[in-house]
Amino acid sequence: MQVLDESETRAALPFDGLIDAIAKMFAGDCVTPLRHHHTVSVPGEADATLLLMPAWVPGQYSGVKLLNLFPDNHVRSLPTIVGRYLLSSGRTGEMLALIEGGELTARRTAATSALASRYLSREDSRDLVMVGTGRLSLNLIEAHCRVRPIERVRIWGRELRKSSLLAEEAMKLGILAEAAPSLEEAVRHADIISCATLSNEPLIRGEWLKPGSHIDLVGAFKPTMRESDDTVIQRSGVFVDTYEGAMHEGGDIAIPLKTGVLKLEDIRGDLRELVTGNRKGRTSQAEITLFKSVGAALEDLAGAILAYETKLRATENR
Incomplete structure (x- = not known):
């Protein structure tokens, strides 16, 4: 069984290939049962979340992700998201890979957001604002830059210091980035x-x-959380990854x-409909x-x- 750590997982998932792989999966016959989503109390801290996410393509592959999200891990200098993905054969059940979750x-x-951007953002989009400075942010910046000719990235977070540090990391990737002191000013442009x-x-x-x-909304993953106000919804053509x-x-x-404020029929489409051409984007x-x-x-x-097939090819070519 292949075991991929964090760096090996990153190396095996280049954004160009990953965006295309996700598009193909949305257009295909993947079976995705309802995820198990549980709130886990942590005494004296914010509640954690336990996610179990199964999926399979009949006769090909099956897999499940076990993910723990502990919002206050940052005070311990630990990642907020901790988990693993177990990939198995969809024909024999043989366990093939354990991948850093x-x-x-x-x-x-990030690749899914970039895939949506292919259909929804203007092709000449050059100015990107990243709201948030966590683990996802640099990935989102890099992925969006793969599908649009981004020339300028401004990063806003509640702590300007963290925004500046993230901008430095983006610059190391060759992306022109800077911290944004004002969220409103950045968004307006x-x-x-x-x-x-x-x-x-x-x-x-x-x-x-x-x-x-x-507008690409990735955070606020609970029904009580929000990143946008009602006016954003009212002014926008709304699309989702999955309706459910x-x-x-x-x-x-x-x-x-x-x-x-929003009716179900106001949602213009999901990613499967965009990828298959059943719904128009922008x-x-x-x-x-x-x-x-x-x-x-x-x-x-x-x-x-x-990730599994990339690592397998690399191993066979040694």
């Missing part, structure tokens, strides 16, 4: 706004958005649905688009298969 999750999440935070209250205001912008997940797990969709240069991602088990399976 945090890196897999970060890269497949942005072509793409990508958010990956644990915010419980809206950060992005609809009146800040310029015509033609695209976004409607029940992401507050940016679940709350407006509950209050009547319809004009001036349209504001929004993509809400809560994650889907098929994304993990696509990444796990790519």
Whole structure:
């Protein structure tokens, strides 16, 4: 059985290949049962989340991700997301690979946002604002830069120091980046706004958005959490990764649905419909688009298969 640590997982999941693998999986016949999503109390700290996410392609591969999300791990200088992915043969049940789950999750999440951006952001998008400074943020920056000609990245976080440090990391990848002292000013000039935070209250205001912008909402993964306000929803063409997940797990969709600000028929499509061409994405240069991602088990399976096959080829070629 192949065992991939964090660095090996990262090396086995180049964004170009991963974006294409996820697109193929959304368009295919992957089976994704409802995930197991449990709240785990941590005395004296924020509640943790335990996720079990199974998926399989009949006769080919099957897999399950076990993921622990502990929001207060940052005070211990530990990663917020800890987990592993177990990939098996879909024909024999043989266990094929154990893959580091945090890196897999970060890269497949960023790749999924970039895949949505292919259909929803303007092709000439050059100005990216990254909201949040956690593990996902650098991955999101890199992935968005793979699908659009990004020339400028501005990073906003609650601590300017962390924004500056993340900008330095992006610069090491050859991406022109800087810390943004003002979120409003950055958003008002942005072509793409990508958010990956644990915010419980809206950060992005609809009146800040310029015509033609695209909003990528990745954080706020619980139905009580939000990164955007009602005006953002009202001004945007809304798309989701999966209807089931976004409607029940992401507050940016679940709350407006509950209050009547958004109706189910207002959601213009999910990623499967975009990838297969059953729904259109952006319809004009001036349209504001929004993509809400809560994650889907098929994304993990696509990444796990790519990582396993990449590592297998490298081993065979030695």
